[in-house]
Amino acid sequence: MKEREEVAVVTGAARGIGRRVALVLAEEGFRIAANDLTAPDETMDELRSAGTDALALPGDVSDETTVRNMVAAVTEEFGRVDVLVNNAGISTIVPAEDTTLADWNGTLAVNLTGPFLMCREFGRVMLEAGSGSIVNVSSVAGLLGVGDRAAYNASKHGLVGLTRTLAAEWGGRGVRANAVCPGWVKTEMDDEDQAGGGYTDRDIEGRVPMARFATPEDVARAVAFLADPGWSGFVNGHTLSVDGGWFGDGSWESLRHRKQGR
Numbered sequence: 579m580k581e582r583e584e585v586a587v588v589t590g591a592a593r594g595i596g597r598r599v600a601l602v603l604a605e606e607g608f609r610i611a612a613n614d615l616t617a618p619d620e621t622m623d624e625l626r627s628a629g630t631d632a633l634a635l636p637g638d639v640s641d642e643t644t645v646r647n648m649v650a651a652v653t654e655e656f657g658r659v660d661v662l663v664n665n666a667g668i669s670t671i672v673p674a675e676d677t678t679l680a681d682w683n684g685t686l687a688v689n690l691t692g693p694f695l696m697c698r699e700f701g702r703v704m705l706e707a708g709s710g711s712i713v714n715v716s717s718v719a720g721l722l723g724v725g726d727r728a729a730y731n732a733s734k735h736g737l738v739g740l741t742r743t744l745a746a747e748w749g750g751r752g753v754r755a756n757a758v759c760p761g762w763v764k765t766e767m768d769d770e771d772q773a774g775g776g777y778t779d780r781d782i783e784g785r786v787p788m789a790r791f792a793t794p795e796d797v798a799r800a801v802a803f804l805a806d807p808g809w810s811g812f813v814n815g816h817t818l819s820v821d822g823g824w825f826g827d828g829s830w831e832s833l834r835h836r837k838q839g840r
Contacts, residue, residue, distance in 0.1 A: 582607035585656045586805065587648075587700060589639050589692070590666030592618035594765035595715060598794035599663055599801050604630040606802055608661065611635050611652045631656075639666050639692030649699045658707065661805045662700045664693035664737075665715040669771055674728040682729045689733035690740070697744060701753060708752040713804045714741045715797070716757045718821045726776060734759075738817055745815030754814040756804045761821030764791040784831065788822030789838045796820055 586603045590596035591612035597620075600612050604625050612618050612625065613635040625632040633655045637644035652659055670677070670685045693714055704710025719727060720734030737757065744755035762768060762782045768791070772778065783789050800820045803809050819825045827834060 583609075583658070584660035585609045585611060585652065585658050586661035586663065587611040587613065587635070587652060587659055587696075588663045588665060589613040589696065591621050592616075594767055595760070595763060595794045595797050596663075596665040597621045597624075598798040599665060600625065601628070602795070602798040602802050603661070603663075603805060604628055604632070606806065608805075609633075609656055611648075611656070611659075613637065613639065613648065613666065639664075639696055640687040642695055645692075645695045645699050648696075649703060652700075653703060659700050659703050660710055662696060662704075662710070662712045663715065663801055663805070664696055664712070666692060667715065667733075669727075669767055670729045671726050671771060671774060671776055672729075673726050677728050685729035686733050686736070689730070690736045693737055694740060697740070697755070701744070701748065704753045705748065705751050709807070710753040711805050711807065711810075712741075712744060712753065712755040713801050714738075714755070714757040715801070716741070716759045716817065718759055718761045718819065718824050720757070721759055721817065721819070721825050741817070742815045749814045754804075754807075754810075756810070756813060756815065757817045758797060758800045758804065759817050759819045759821065759825070760792050760797045761786055761819075761824040762791050763797060764793060784835060784838075784840075786822040786824050787827050787829075787834065787837065789840075790822060792820055792822065 586608040588600040591600045592614035609631040611633045617634040617636040716737045717734040741757040
């Protein structure tokens with residue numbers, strides 16, 4: 579494991595993409611502050627077993643006071659913050675006409691308001707230091723429309739817009755903002771979404787030119803690239819698709835399947 583002083587804050591770190599991001603950044607030598615609604619104990623155990631300096635940050639990212647308390651905890655423990663990865667998110671699969679105001683508000687609170695609050699509060703620390711990297715985990719659904727996901731799609735499109743705005747405002751002050759846009763990732767969230775009967779593995783594999791789901795590792799490596807100024811120091815305001823070609827492929831279904839060898 580590399581040794582370095584930098585600190586990375588990762589939200590939604592209890593499972594799936596967030597957990598793997600925290601572990602990959604730890605492998606790259608970052609000290610980790612790991613957030614989830616409750617303390618991500620299994621992630622913390624793995625981080626500490628690997629010899630990483632790690633801090634648990636339980637709490638709701640959509641609550642302003644909680645976020646400010648997170649900033650205080652990180653700066654007290656580590657004295658700095660260099661990377662913020664906004665990964666926490668929820669999925670809402672409901673036709674637009676059946677989406678309740680509670681569905682809408684709840685989804686945007688976690689997926690968009692939370693990242694905004696985290697960026698604003700941790701961004702102030704980065705701006706004072708004159709350096710930092712923010713990586714927002716959006717989605718292919720932040721670049722395209724996907725049916726039955728009005729609130730989710732709107733939140734992820736909004737996250738791309740927030741990313742670009744922060745890049746424009748803060749890039750000249752040393753703080754970069756970028757987004758990764760995964761396709762469907764094989765995680766616990768996917769298992770939960772598929773349990774509702776809306777899609778199958780075959781649906782996703784048939785849509786992706788590389789004919790597979792993304793893995794948490796695929797996304798984590800892209801996040802690590804954008805986090806590290808040694809690798810991506812002049813990348814700012816970018817949306818990096820990690821989707822096996824989903825966003826770039828305008829083929830009709832039978833043509834895509836022929837190219838996949840089906």
